[in-house]
Amino acid sequence: MTNMMNMILMLFFISCMLFTILYKHLLMTLMSLEIIMMTLLLYMYMYMLLIKFEYFILFFLVMIVCEGILGLTLLILFIRFKGSDKLKLMNLMLW
Incomplete structure (x- = not known):
């Protein structure tokens, strides 16, 4: 169990490191x-099994799906307006 x-914590830290390294492309950031x-879902599932509180995982799964849908919608809009998913093309000071 430990x-x-x-392994789940190591995967979490590796994915956080990838998030900070691959920030120039919106698709890689979303992935x-x-x-x-x-990885947070897996970690919470392992912890919730110990305290018999498994149904909370369903709420977290709904949030993951909503976050994915919003991210893909923003990606499609960004590619449609800018022509690329590179965040280097976007000037954040103009927003």
């Missing part, structure tokens, strides 16, 4: 956010 928890959410 080996599994350690690393999904990996972060999935």
Whole structure:
């Protein structure tokens, strides 16, 4: 059980590192956010099994799906207006 928890935490830290390294492309940022959410889901599932509170996982899954849908919608709009998913093309000071 502790080996599994350690692997999940290691995957979480690796995905956080990927999030900070691959910030220039919106698609890679969204994919690393999904990996972060999935590792949090696995970690919460392991913890919730111990305290018999499994139905909370369904609420978290709904939030993951909503976050994914919003991210893909923003990606489609961004590509439609800018022509690329590179965040280097966007000037954040103009927003």
